[in-house]
Amino acid sequence: MHPTADLAAHNAPLRAPAAPVVVAALSHAGAMAAVALVPLAGLALPLPIVALAEGIAAATLGRLLGLPAWWVPINLLFVPLALLLSGQQLAPLWYLAGFVVLGLTFWSVLRTRVPLYPSSREACGALVHIIPPGRIRVIDMGCGFGGVLARAAASRPDAQFTGLELAPLPALLALLRLRGMSNAAARHADFWKHDISDYDVVYAFLSPVAMVPLWHKARTQMKPGSLLVSNSFAVDGVRPDRVIALPGRDSRALYVWHM
Numbered sequence: 114m115h116p117t118a119d120l121a122a123h124n125a126p127l128r129a130p131a132a133p134v135v136v137a138a139l140s141h142a143g144a145m146a147a148v149a150l151v152p153l154a155g156l157a158l159p160l161p162i163v164a165l166a167e168g169i170a171a172a173t174l175g176r177l178l179g180l181p182a183w184w185v186p187i188n189l190l191f192v193p194l195a196l197l198l199s200g201q202q203l204a205p206l207w208y209l210a211g212f213v214v215l216g217l218t219f220w221s222v223l224r225t226r227v228p229l230y231p232s233s234r235e236a237c238g239a240l241v242h243i244i245p246p247g248r249i250r251v252i253d254m255g256c257g258f259g260g261v262l263a264r265a266a267a268s269r270p271d272a273q274f275t276g277l278e279l280a281p282l283p284a285l286l287a288l289l290r291l292r293g294m295s296n297a298a299a300r301h302a303d304f305w306k307h308d309i310s311d312y313d314v315v316y317a318f319l320s321p322v323a324m325v326p327l328w329h330k331a332r333t334q335m336k337p338g339s340l341l342v343s344n345s346f347a348v349d350g351v352r353p354d355r356v357i358a359l360p361g362r363d364s365r366a367l368y369v370w371h372m
């Protein structure tokens with residue numbers, strides 16, 4: 114049974130972390146405010162140096178605010194690259210190509226409100242530890258680039274891993290990434306339309322808005338004894354059976370429910 118009482122007390126430690134893109138935007142705002150002080154201090158630095166200083170400041174701030182390490186190159190290079198591109202006479206086709214790539218990766222977020230954000234190595238390690246022994250069937254609901262599936266399938270050759278991904282480009286990359294593995298596969302599909310009654314472990318790293326519908330789907334479709342594992346996001350009002358804290362500064366955790 115999953116009690117739904119005691120919500121206020123229960124939800125306090127389960128607050129969702131801020132969206133990384135918001136943290137990144139804040140980091141750049143802080144970094145730009147800092148570099149704006151340079152001319153005020155009477156220093157006349159060349160623009161590329163100012164752009165690089167902004168990048169270093171934004172990358173540092175981002176890390177201090179809890180962004181994972183893979184955001185460092187993004188924050189570091191964002192303004193210097195924008196400056197570089199603005200000085201080039203690039204054919205409009207390049208901008209169109211960039212728009213198409215971004216669209217094929219992020220367009221579905223407008224509908225799903227679930228951004229693409231890969232699970233950490235620590236989350237994958239913790240997931241592998243809680244997958245029961247035997248010929249277990251595991252699904253990653255929204256598998257992104259297939260990183261969780263690739264890592265978990267390599268450590269658990271006896272288990273079978275499936276990933277569904279709605280965004281076309283990540284789905285294609287996940288499919289290609291896993292094509293050499295006999296116990297893992299990914300495909301382009303909407304997990305809301307997929308029956309999950311066959312799986313022993315359902316893994317989801319989504320967003321706060323997806324959690325209540327996910328819980329209803331799990332309660333309706335998952336078989337008794339199976340595990341629902343959510344990275345970072347709890348279900349409002351439903352106490353998890355286990356909370357596995359993940360190392361790192363952003364207080365993430367895996368929430369586990371025995372169905």
Ligand SMILES: C[S@@+](CC[C@H](N)C(=O)[O-])C[C@H]1O[C@@H](n2cnc3c(N)ncnc32)[C@H](O)[C@@H]1O
Pocket residue numbers: 221225227228229230231232253254255256257258259260261277278279280283302303304305317318319
């Ligand atoms: C936070 S990412 C997690 C990626 C991967 N599971 C991981 O842990 O590294 C969530 C992913 O779910 C995908 N997604 C969101 N809604 C979906 C849906 N209805 N069907 C399939 N994929 C979905 C998003 O496109 C995104 O790639």
